[in-house]
Amino acid sequence: MYRLPLNAALLASLVVSMQATAQPKNAALTGTARITRTNGMATVASNDPRPLDQAIIAIREEYGLLVDYEDPIYTAADLVDDTDPAWKERHPDRPSVTRVRGNSFATSYSEATVTSPAGREDLLRKIISDYNQSGNPGQFKLVTEDKSRFAVVPLSATPLDEVVNLNAGPYSLADAVSALAKAISNTSHIRVVVGSMPLGPLSQGTYPDDGKPEPARNKLASILESAGLPLVYQLLYDADSGQYFLNYFVARQAWTSPTGERLLTPLHRH
Amino acid sequence: MCSREMRALFCRCELRRCVLLFAVTTLILCLVPALHAQVCCTHPLSETSHATGPHGGAYVAEDFMATVADPTGDNFNGRIVTESDYKTGYDSCWFAGNTIAMQPTALVNGDSWIVGSTNQYGPDAVGWTVAAVQYIRTNSPAHGIPLPCTTQVYQLMSMACSGGTASSYSANVLSETIYINVEVSCRQGVCVTLNE
Numbered sequence: 001m002y003r004l005p006l007n008a009a010l011l012a013s014l015v016v017s018m019q020a021t022a023q024p025k026n027a028a029l030t031g032t033a034r035i036t037r038t039n040g041m042a043t044v045a046s047n048d049p050r051p052l053d054q055a056i057i058a059i060r061e062e063y064g065l066l067v068d069y070e071d072p073i074y075t076a077a078d079l080v081d082d083t084d085p086a087w088k089e090r091h092p093d094r095p096s097v098t099r100v101r102g103n104s105f106a107t108s109y110s111e112a113t114v115t116s117p118a119g120r121e122d123l124l125r126k127i128i129s130d131y132n133q134s135g136n137p138g139q140f141k142l143v144t145e146d147k148s149r150f151a152v153v154p155l156s157a158t159p160l161d162e163v164v165n166l167n168a169g170p171y172s173l174a175d176a177v178s179a180l181a182k183a184i185s186n187t188s189h190i191r192v193v194v195g196s197m198p199l200g201p202l203s204q205g206t207y208p209d210d211g212k213p214e215p216a217r218n219k220l221a222s223i224l225e226s227a228g229l230p231l232v233y234q235l236l237y238d239a240d241s242g243q244y245f246l247n248y249f250v251a252r253q254a255w256t257s258p259t260g261e262r263l264l265t266p267l268h269r270h
Numbered sequence: 271m272c273s274r275e276m277r278a279l280f281c282r283c284e285l286r287r288c289v290l291l292f293a294v295t296t297l298i299l300c301l302v303p304a305l306h307a308q309v310c311c312t313h314p315l316s317e318t319s320h321a322t323g324p325h326g327g328a329y330v331a332e333d334f335m336a337t338v339a340d341p342t343g344d345n346f347n348g349r350i351v352t353e354s355d356y357k358t359g360y361d362s363c364w365f366a367g368n369t370i371a372m373q374p375t376a377l378v379n380g381d382s383w384i385v386g387s388t389n390q391y392g393p394d395a396v397g398w399t400v401a402a403v404q405y406i407r408t409n410s411p412a413h414g415i416p417l418p419c420t421t422q423v424y425q426l427m428s429m430a431c432s433g434g435t436a437s438s439y440s441a442n443v444l445s446e447t448i449y450i451n452v453e454v455s456c457r458q459g460v461c462v463t464l465n466e
Contacts, residue, residue, distance in 0.1 A: 032373070049366055049367035050367065082367065082413055084411070084413060087411055087412050087414065091412075096412075099366065099367030099413070100367055174327070174328070194328065194399060195369065195370035195401055195405065196371050196398070196399060198379045199325065199379070199396070200381045200393075200394060201381045201382065202381055229379075229380060236369040236370070238369040240409070245369045245371070245405070247371035250380055262358075263358065266380035
């Protein structure tokens, strides 16, 4: 007989599995957001289970901003069954899988305001405010990490609100993030695992931690600042396993090639 | 094209003498095989890859070294190469709502390396974190994405001159394919099978 690690999140996903009927795969969930322009107004539109996250990615890439994103702990009401019917038929004994139930979100803004730092901050606040009234899952707020770095975080706490400390000493960037994830897990009692991160020279930057306690969000921003290129993070909650994945990447800015293709190049430190 | 350092060396010369001296010196230095690539700021025309072993740590990834070359056998020791994208890649492991931040598209990081004395640079690691591979194996099929699935990026390598200009010299395809039990990492058609 198997002994399952039954926690609140797993229970929530089991409840969803029982309550929600399997939905057909939604081909409209594109995993990307687009920005279009009409008469001086721009509209960012996304269609994704996390539509705010995608909208923020599009804004970040369009204007070359450093904006991080954090999920709340989603409850059963925020989730839908996303199990592939053919897979379920082949694996009737395996648990179903869920996803966040968000879908479409769009908001318009004047691009004239984006030219100043205050205007960019106002734009992010407007997007979050509009999102919070959209009926999609989660309620969010903006945290200003420093004059050029923001985080979109839930109104409820996340593990990155915890005060943590690392053993003092120089770390490689990748080791520092892993140590931080472990420290957050120990303090918050919610498992935080590093999911995706850059490979290669970028991950080998040196981070000299002073060993002093600090809010995990601030410490993470400091670690990412030690990289050669600007990095951004996404802290995403996995309801099926009851843990967070901490993912971090090179921040990029969009440009259009001579052939008309939209390309992304890494941001550089100013 | 000569380097900024060369120009600075002769900046106090009277203009005509300076131009002449500059041109002659450059020509002489360009003829020295060991200095040819640096002084004349030539760039390679190609590179080849070879696998050197697993990246280790928290990754399921292979390290590749690359060797740059041109037809005259120049030495590019000390020169910097940088990767960018020559077109947008894809990630067929992606499904909407995943929690390891996979996107339908995939891109290189924009890393740089310094070329060594044997015209090699690296390692250029191709792969995923262990946690991401486990996540994909556990979750992608249940969300309707069968294995194997592949992430592929289109890497454009450029070499910079000391003056700041850079020339592209190699367009490489890099991929990592996740199977049920193994992962295959490829760079320029050189592929290695990895076990977790």
